[in-house]
Amino acid sequence: MGETWDKIRTVVWGKNPKDPVEARLLLKLDWFILSFCCLMYWINYLDRANLANAYVSGMQEDLGMKGNEFNLINTCFNIGYIVALVPHNLILLKIRPRYWLSFCIFAWGVLTLSMYKATSYKQLCVIRFFVACFEACTFTGVHLILGTYYEEELLPFRTAIFTSSGLVGSIFSSVLQAAIFENMDDYNGIRGWRWLFIIDFLITIPVVIYGFIFFPDAPEISKAFYFTQEEHELALKKSQSRKHKDRFDWSVLKRVLGNWHWYLFSFLWVLGGENESFASNSLFALWLKYFNYTVPERNHFPMGVFAMGIFFTLTSALYLNATGGNKHWHIGIMIAAIMILATILLAARPLEASFVFASQYLGGVAYAGQTVFFAWANVVCKDDLQERAVVLASMNMFSNAVNAWWSLLFYVATDVPKFRKGCWAMLGTTLASVVVVGAIRYLHVQEERKSVFNSVDEENSVEDLPGKGESVMVNVESHSSVSE
Numbered sequence: 362m363g364e365t366w367d368k369i370r371t372v373v374w375g376k377n378p379k380d381p382v383e384a385r386l387l388l389k390l391d392w393f394i395l396s397f398c399c400l401m402y403w404i405n406y407l408d409r410a411n412l413a414n415a416y417v418s419g420m421q422e423d424l425g426m427k428g429n430e431f432n433l434i435n436t437c438f439n440i441g442y443i444v445a446l447v448p449h450n451l452i453l454l455k456i457r458p459r460y461w462l463s464f465c466i467f468a469w470g471v472l473t474l475s476m477y478k479a480t481s482y483k484q485l486c487v488i489r490f491f492v493a494c495f496e497a498c499t500f501t502g503v504h505l506i507l508g509t510y511y512e513e514e515l516l517p518f519r520t521a522i523f524t525s526s527g528l529v530g531s532i533f534s535s536v537l538q539a540a541i542f543e544n545m546d547d548y549n550g551i552r553g554w555r556w557l558f559i560i561d562f563l564i565t566i567p568v569v570i571y572g573f574i575f576f577p578d579a580p581e582i583s584k585a586f587y588f589t590q591e592e593h594e595l596a597l598k599k600s601q602s603r604k605h606k607d608r609f610d611w612s613v614l615k616r617v618l619g620n621w622h623w624y625l626f627s628f629l630w631v632l633g634g635e636n637e638s639f640a641s642n643s644l645f646a647l648w649l650k651y652f653n654y655t656v657p658e659r660n661h662f663p664m665g666v667f668a669m670g671i672f673f674t675l676t677s678a679l680y681l682n683a684t685g686g687n688k689h690w691h692i693g694i695m696i697a698a699i700m701i702l703a704t705i706l707l708a709a710r711p712l713e714a715s716f717v718f719a720s721q722y723l724g725g726v727a728y729a730g731q732t733v734f735f736a737w738a739n740v741v742c743k744d745d746l747q748e749r750a751v752v753l754a755s756m757n758m759f760s761n762a763v764n765a766w767w768s769l770l771f772y773v774a775t776d777v778p779k780f781r782k783g784c785w786a787m788l789g790t791t792l793a794s795v796v797v798v799g800a801i802r803y804l805h806v807q808e809e810r811k812s813v814f815n816s817v818d819e820e821n822s823v824e825d826l827p828g829k830g831e832s833v834m835v836n837v838e839s840h841s842s843v844s845e
Contacts, residue, residue: 399526406530415554441493470565521678634760669725693798
């Protein structure tokens with residue numbers, strides 16, 4: 362029984378270190394870093410999902426919104442996100458993450474609060490732009506931090522926990538809005554959808570305080586009171602061992618632009634982000650509103666999409682752990698296949714509830730790409746901290762750059778209930794993602810083999826011992842088999 366439990370734990374959470382100091386360090390990292398990152402992303406999605414929940418809960422009628430005005434608000438959000446992504450990741454290399462992340466959470470919380478006073482969709486456009494500017498620090502910033510503290514075999518499930526926390530935020534926002542509508546609508550003369558923004562702000566404040574006090578910063582500058590001297594030195598040693606290049610100068614442009622990593626991973630997440638379009642553009646909520654489902658149902662039924670997203674995300678992470686942490690491309694192909702099925706279901710019977718519900722819930726698989734593709738980029742770019750920071754930020758930046766106009770072109774609110782253009786667009790992005798996943802896999806394998814042969818050449822140039830060549834070839838073959 363003990364061995365079985367150890368195997369299960371290893372697949373889920375990674376090997377438990379034998380060194381007691383390392384075991385204590387990992388426990389503290391999981392508690393203080395992972396808990397704050399999850400709370401931050403939970404709040405991020407809670408504040409992000411509230412717009413769609415408010416829209417189908419009375420905001421559209423109260424503000425007289427019509428046509429594609431809902432999409433225009435989302436476009437303004439995406440533009441703000443694009444503008445701030447890369448700067449945030451570079452700022453996190455220079456300013457203590459504890460200060461910067463806490464400040465950003467507080468700033469977007471205050472802006473969220475201000476939305477309860479909105480009287481027009483134009484005001485919401487401006488507010489959401491600045492909300493996105495501060496929220497942009499979260500996703501890629503946390504992936505950068507997780508890649509700094511955790512070794513690659515420990516990343517998949519922890520990354521999955523992090524990305525799932527955002528989906529939990531979306532579920533909680535739906536539950537919260539439904540409860541507010543039923544119990545607080547017109548309380549003190551304030552409409553229920555306005556109360557949602559007030560309560561979201563109140564929930565945000567404890568997370569700000571927790572992060573400011575307990576987040577440990579990067580290992581090089583950490584002054585966390587809960588780390589012993591031994592634990593701090595071990596964290597610093599592990600971090601430095603993962604940094605083969607750490608130059609923050611103009612050479613970073615050459616290192617990024619002269620490598621395929623930036624181009625292909627950015628394009629991959631452009632496609633991955635659009636594969637999330639069924640959920641991120643609130644098509645299901647709009648469909649439910651079109652067919653006059655009740656306000657609680659409009660908030661409750663889409664929760665299944667996010668629940669499926671959590672299931673697929675955690676399952677993908679378990680698969681990566683169980684297969685050695687280098688089978689990201691398998692998940693990429695699986696996501697594309699399921700999204701093609703979801704698209705066909707919606708295109709075939711857009712007016713039948715059973716087909717639409719199945720399509721939307723299967724569409725939740727696209728959220729697994731957040732864990733898989735960003736963890737993959739972390740692994741491929743592990744030897745260069747600055748390249749990794751730029752690649753991770755660029756993935757989100759380009760995805761949101763496309764999202765800024767994609768919904769206006771393919772998922773306009775007035776296209777409900779059929780979304781024909783969106784179905785054709787989804788087929789295109791899913792098929793293209795298969796090609797890009799295959800290209801990244803091929804180039805990464807070639808890169809690993811080249812790296813091994815280069816290291817062999819360096820060893821041979823230093824010392825040419827009898828019989829060494831045979832040993833080296835065995836190592837090369839062994840490494841190549843692992844890469845496959």
